[in-house]
Amino acid sequence: MPDILIVGGGLAGIAAAAEAAREGWTVTLVEGHPYLGGRARSFMDRTTNEVIDNGQHAMMGCYHAMLGTLRILGTDHLIHRQPALKVAFADAAGRTDMLDASKAPGKFGVALGIWRLKHLPLRSRIAALWFAARMQYGGIRTDGMTCLDLLRAEGQPYDVIHRLWEPIILATLNAPMDKAAASLLLTVLRRAFFGDAENSCLYLPSAGLSAFVEPLEDLLTAGGGRVLTSTSVEACTTSDGRIADALLTTGEVIVVDRIVFAVPARSLHRITVDGNTFPLGSVPEPSPIVSVYLWYDQQWLEHDFVATLDTTIQWVFNRRLLTKADPNVVTSYPGHVAVTVSAGSELAGRSSEEIVTVCDQELRSLFPSARNAVLLHGVVLKERMATFLATPEVEPLRPSAALPWPNAALAGDWTATGLPATMEGACQSGVDAVRLLA
Known part of the structure; x- marks a missing residue:
């Protein structure tokens, strides 16, 4: 051989x-x-003696090549898999929402999840689903277009762009809407969100x-x-x-x-x-990602992860629910969340102390359950070369x-x-x- x-x-x-x-x-x-x-x-974080990643990562069921690699290595069991796509949202106005794709099979589950979003008006939900249908069955052209160009050309209202498409763009393309290539957005949506039900499931590392x-x-x-x-x-x-x-x-x-x-x-x-x-x-040209790990004296986040809107932070992951930590570490640091900010050029220019303060303050504003928690420790990781600017x-x-x-x-x-x-x-x-x- x-x-x-x-x-x-x-x-x-x-x-x-x-x-x-x-x-x-x-x-x-x-x-x-x-x-x-x-x-x-x-x-290993030396203060808490807890293993952390150089940034919180997430996978999806459509990650066939990566899952195949993990199967060859025999480590695919180290993944926390959602039975169906389920994403919680929280915004700075105190509103919460849930995109739940478990109520119908396949792409229809995601479509129904969009239809049931309570903080999008009827016209915006119809526009989002019309775009999804055109994406699947129509001849959408993206030549030279940014994601924002495409969404505007497809008649997407501001609220559905802001509350639905922008979080997906930032998380998957690591680029602002007005810079990210529209062709890649269509690939992501077709493969991950409007394909088979298995493809849209989120997979999160448990180690x-x-x-x-x-x-x-x-x-x-x-x-x-x-x-x-x-x-x-x-x-x-x-x-x-x-x-x-x-x-x-x-x-x-x-x-x-x-x-x-x-x-x-x-x-x-x-x-x-x-x-x-x-x-x-x-x-x-590179595009950075800023990741922040925060430890608290209590576990205050009820969800596995939450997408946040109208804030500097974009995603919050509950490390205590997703990963297995040493019991002694959990006793000393009962609450542990990871915050991610994609396309984080502006935030990456700030000091670590300032970044921890911003994240902690925004979490307390978004989640009433966090307001009495005591912040014990924070780690900031700036991956300046995280991806290329697509x-x-x-x-x-x-x-x-x-x-x-x-x-x-x-x-x-x-x-x-x-x-x-x-x-x-x-x-x-x-x-x-x-x-x-x-």
């Missing part, structure tokens, strides 16, 4: 390695950091993200491969039009049969091929998996997967790269 070198140990590289191992290939994976997972990893990829090294070793961390590929040379070998920063040279480059674009530019810069276009101009420039050398392929959530820069996009790119080289 063939050998394959995977350059990069983020989700794209992990998915590529798992797929290649499943096919019986001997896999060597090289990762520059001392850990695997890339932007999807976990670590630290690093636990999901821990079995990879044993899997690769069992097939004669290995995992090399704290080292990266510095240069490659070619022979007869193929990548022949790769020089690591440790000085080791690996003879290449097949190779997948699964690193961010900015890292790819640091690799030379025959002494020349890697043949790649411009590096896309604008209509960038979409056509995303590179395909194919490279000039027939034994090499490209992977990463920033490549031309047709998906946003999500965990699913990363895993799909890794699987596609391996299949291209099969």
